[in-house]
Amino acid sequence: MCRAAVFQLDASYRAVGASPPPELGSARLAPREETRRDPWEELPFGAPAGAWRLLARLRPSGVRRSRMWRSPLRGPWLTSVFGAVLLVTLPLVTITGLLSYIAYGPQFGQAFPREVGWLRLPAFDWPTSPAWLYVLNQGTHVILGLVLIPVVLAKLWSVVPKLLEWPPARSPAKVLERLALLLLVGGVLFEIVTGVLNIQYDYVFGFSFYTAHYFGAWVFIAGFVVHVALKIPRMLAALRSRSPRSVLRTTRAETRPEPLDSTGLVAAEPAAPTMSRRGALGLVGAGSLLLGVLSIGQVVGGPARRAALLLPRGRSYGSGPNDFQVNRTAEAAGIDPADTEESWRLVLRSRNGTSRFFRGELLGMPQHTATLPIACVEGWATTQRWTGVRLRELAVLAGVPEPTWARVSSIETVGAFRAATLQSNQVLDPDALLALRVNDVDLALDHGYPARVIVPALPGVHNTKWVRDIEFGSD
Amino acid sequence: MRVLLRRFSRAYGAAPHQPLLVLGAFALTAYVVVLLVPDSSFTRMLVWFLAAVVLHDLVLFPVYAGADRLLRAGARRGRTAVGWVNHVRVPVLGSALLLLVFLPGIIRQGEFTYYAATGQTQQPFLGRWLLLTAAMFALSALWYLVRVMRSRHLGVGRDGN
Numbered sequence: 275m276c277r278a279a280v281f282q283l284d285a286s287y288r289a290v291g292a293s294p295p296p297e298l299g300s301a302r303l304a305p306r307e308e309t310r311r312d313p314w315e316e317l318p319f320g321a322p323a324g325a326w327r328l329l330a331r332l333r334p335s336g337v338r339r340s341r342m343w344r345s346p347l348r349g350p351w352l353t354s355v356f357g358a359v360l361l362v363t364l365p366l367v368t369i370t371g372l373l374s375y376i377a378y379g380p381q382f383g384q385a386f387p388r389e390v391g392w393l394r395l396p397a398f399d400w401p402t403s404p405a406w407l408y409v410l411n412q413g414t415h416v417i418l419g420l421v422l423i424p425v426v427l428a429k430l431w432s433v434v435p436k437l438l439e440w441p442p443a444r445s446p447a448k449v450l451e452r453l454a455l456l457l458l459v460g461g462v463l464f465e466i467v468t469g470v471l472n473i474q475y476d477y478v479f480g481f482s483f484y485t486a487h488y489f490g491a492w493v494f495i496a497g498f499v500v501h502v503a504l505k506i507p508r509m510l511a512a513l514r515s516r517s518p519r520s521v522l523r524t525t526r527a528e529t530r531p532e533p534l535d536s537t538g539l540v541a542a543e544p545a546a547p548t549m550s551r552r553g554a555l556g557l558v559g560a561g562s563l564l565l566g567v568l569s570i571g572q573v574v575g576g577p578a579r580r581a582a583l584l585l586p587r588g589r590s591y592g593s594g595p596n597d598f599q600v601n602r603t604a605e606a607a608g609i610d611p612a613d614t615e616e617s618w619r620l621v622l623r624s625r626n627g628t629s630r631f632f633r634g635e636l637l638g639m640p641q642h643t644a645t646l647p648i649a650c651v652e653g654w655a656t657t658q659r660w661t662g663v664r665l666r667e668l669a670v671l672a673g674v675p676e677p678t679w680a681r682v683s684s685i686e687t688v689g690a691f692r693a694a695t696l697q698s699n700q701v702l703d704p705d706a707l708l709a710l711r712v713n714d715v716d717l718a719l720d721h722g723y724p725a726r727v728i729v730p731a732l733p734g735v736h737n738t739k740w741v742r743d744i745e746f747g748s749d
Numbered sequence: 750m751r752v753l754l755r756r757f758s759r760a761y762g763a764a765p766h767q768p769l770l771v772l773g774a775f776a777l778t779a780y781v782v783v784l785l786v787p788d789s790s791f792t793r794m795l796v797w798f799l800a801a802v803v804l805h806d807l808v809l810f811p812v813y814a815g816a817d818r819l820l821r822a823g824a825r826r827g828r829t830a831v832g833w834v835n836h837v838r839v840p841v842l843g844s845a846l847l848l849l850v851f852l853p854g855i856i857r858q859g860e861f862t863y864y865a866a867t868g869q870t871q872q873p874f875l876g877r878w879l880l881l882t883a884a885m886f887a888l889s890a891l892w893y894l895v896r897v898m899r900s901r902h903l904g905v906g907r908d909g910n
Contacts, residue, residue, distance in 0.1 A: 320762030391784050423850060430805065437806055445762020450771040456802065457778055463801035470850055475866045476859030479797055481790035489781045490798070496774035503770050504763075548821060548834050557839065561846050568847070583877045584851040586867055599867075606865030720868060 314339075314538035320445020330441040340542035343435040347547065347554050349532030349540045350512035351521075355555065356429035357509050361502060363422055364462070368498075370415035371491055374651060376400060377408055377733050382679070382695035384736075386484035393492055402703040405730035409649040412733075413573035416653025419469055420569050424561030426462055428554075432539065439538055454500045461494025473652040474586060508537070526550040572654040587654035595713035596721055599656040601648065601734055604719040607686045609740055614685070614724050620708070621743035626673035633724050636710060639663045644705035650734035660728045662709035665701045665744075674746035677701050681747070682727050685740040694736040700729045701746070708741060813845070831900050836893040840885035847878055 319326040372395055378385035381397040401407060443449045465487060472483045479486070515532070529547040534540050549557070571578040572587035582588025591597035604611075619630040642664050649655040669677045680701045686692040700706055706729040709717065717723040722739030729737060758764055785791045817838070824834040853859050854874035863871055 318759070321760035389784070391780070393781070393784070420850065424846060431810070434806070434810055445760075447762030447767055450768060451763070454771045454774050457774055459805075460798045460802045463805055464798045467797070467801050471853060471859075474851070474853040474859065475863040476853035477862055478853075478858060479793065481788075481793045481797075485785075485788060486794050486797070489785055490794075492781050493778050493798075496777040500770045500774045504767060548824075548832075549838075553835070557842065560839070561842065564843055564846065565850060583881065584847060584854055584874055586854070586863065586869075589867075589869055589873070591869075602866055603864075603868040605868075 312340075312534055312542050313536040314439075314534075317444055317536055320447060326441060326444050330444070333440045337438055337440045339435060339439060339538070342438065343541050344543060344545035345541055346529065346531040346544035347549070347551055348432055348435065350508065350535065350537045351515050351532055352551060352554070353429065353432040353537075353539055354509040354512035356425055356432060356558070357505065358513060359425050360422065360429060361506075361509075363418060363425075364498065367415055367419045367422065368491060368495060370411045370418075371487075373411055374408075374415060374733070375488065377411065377731075378736070379695060379697065381697075384695060386690075387482065387488055390488070393489075399697045399699055400731065402699050402706065402730040402732070405646050405705065406649075406655075407731040408733055409573065409647050409655040412649055412651055412653045413570075413655065416469070416473060417566065417569050417573060419466065421562045421566045423466060423470075423565060424558050426466065428558040430459070435541075436538060451500075451504065454497055456497075457493050458497030458501050461490060461497050464490045465494055473654075512537075521551050521555075524550055524552065526553060569653075575656055585654075587650075587652075587656075595715045596718035598658055598721075599648070599654065600720045601650055602689065602691075602739075604740070607684075607692075607740070608688050609685055609719065611719060614719065614740065618685075618724050620725060620741065622668060622672040623743060623745040624672040624674045624747070629671065633710065636663055636708070636725065639667065641710075642704070642707060644707060644728070644730075646705060646728050646730055648728070648734045648737055649731075659713050660707055660709040661711040661714070662707040662725065662728075664704065665696070665706040665708060665727070665729070666704070668708060668744060669701055669746045672744070672746045674748050677746040677748050679747050681745045682738040682741055683743050683745075684738050685742045691735040691738070694727075694738050696727075696729060696732075696736070700732060703730055705730050708744070816841075831893065831896050833893060836889045840882070840889045843885045844878075844882040847881060851878065 319330075375385050376395055376397060377400045379397075379400065380395065443452060468479065468483060468487050468490065471477070471479060472487070477483065526547050526549060529550045531544040532540050534542060567581055568588075569582055569585055571580060571582035572585050579588055580590070587599055591600070616632075619632055620636060622629045622631070640663070641661050643659060643661040645657060645659045647655045647657040665680065666675075669675060669680065676698075678698045680696045681693060682696065683693040696706075707727070708725050709722075709728045710725050711717060712721060717726060722741070725741045726739040727737045727741060754765055761768070785794065788794070820834060820837060824832065848855060851874065854863075854871045855878050856875070857871045860871060863869075
């Protein structure tokens, strides 16, 4: 079998027009008989050994590792490179995701899902400075998540022989480990799929995105921690097995399979390479770069926005002062324009009572202008120049100069985000506004006319539009 | 004690910390399931979770691996002085990646929620994806042409990366 394998390899080299590497020449066939032994096949069986051995013998016909997996690139080194990249980056995606949950204000019951049992995150007052904090958080979460898709797919490609290996397990330990892998692979794919659909407003899955994405993350975390803890020694050893520099210097013709080992990743009968290892790494990197270039524009905005060709937030609305990204149109929110005209009053409430202001009165108060981003959980942002009354001055007007919270409600009666509670620091920040104007003109109806909240570093949907009343509390 | 542990490891198939970690992960997952069971769409979530794995392992992977096998078979038959396999692979993979990630916009799925959120339609995405695909193929073909010219010029031309 081994001899045949070598000849076959030799033949496939010629078939793709390459000369076989010298080490496969017939002169060295004899010692290779020894080295082509497959250490994976010789792994020991756990208890009960008889049962595992029997299972191994019951191999379905067709499930032959050597025949199914021929790529000469697969091996522990390549898998470990992808693994190392994901080891560093996936925690960043996870942590920014969890931070976003906290940014929504779980202490006010306005982070979704609301009921999380013991999976409650430590709540702290989300800062208002720097103003771009939420842009950075969500930009990292979404863009990095997108950029990692090719790496995740490549990692799965590199380990796919393990999926159909026979026997599927040789010990109780292996059974448990494989089940834990389901959490990891299922978790990461589920998070990618739900996330990718959500940023494109496609809710085909029919369940709450927030609930699924939050709990899916915990399942992923469970699988990830186990996998990292169990595989880190092997990853480090595999990474040390060859220098990146030598890989980057190796052309396709010089590319050799990694030594056959007990990981079961290396092809037992490798085909001739059609791509070098550096080529494969470059291909994955290019895929990531492609997704990065096509999505970063919706975070940084400006002229770069146009590069986000395939995402919702890469599109232009025009060049007027109100022509920037709309999050939920007035039409979708069921806003009756008549309710925003002369009859509109801003209602301020507190324990001291209620007061009402019409828009002209608000415009007559000291106006403050701040350049602030609206940053959405979906990883897009738009920075504009807002003008209006400081929230802290409204708090003084309501007789609560040191509020611990403020509840802002909208004219809107249907949406999940028709009201939001702000923390003390979010009311008192000098740039936290009840904006009446944007870029020196009145707000457009789609942007919240007659008045909207804009607070530095606050998740986009909590910048309530079409504000009807604000209640200040100090309890 | 040490002998006992070693015996356990041999029979079980891994060091004793392995089951602790794995069972910990299962416990956390079980807790998530307990929290989610009352949710009316729990079954849906479970189906999507499992479908994500099944669709990747048993549909997406076999499809792209099979396509690649066909491509390589074609390359063996239609052999040229300068290998062209990767000049097909790269733009196909690029285009497929974009299709996979941006499918909702390209096929105009979720039109209603998209319009409600943005006030716009998904009209341009299919065309843009096709143009991007065309651009990737064109660049790849151009690069191939350069390689062919160069190999003619230098009289060599075998490596394909």
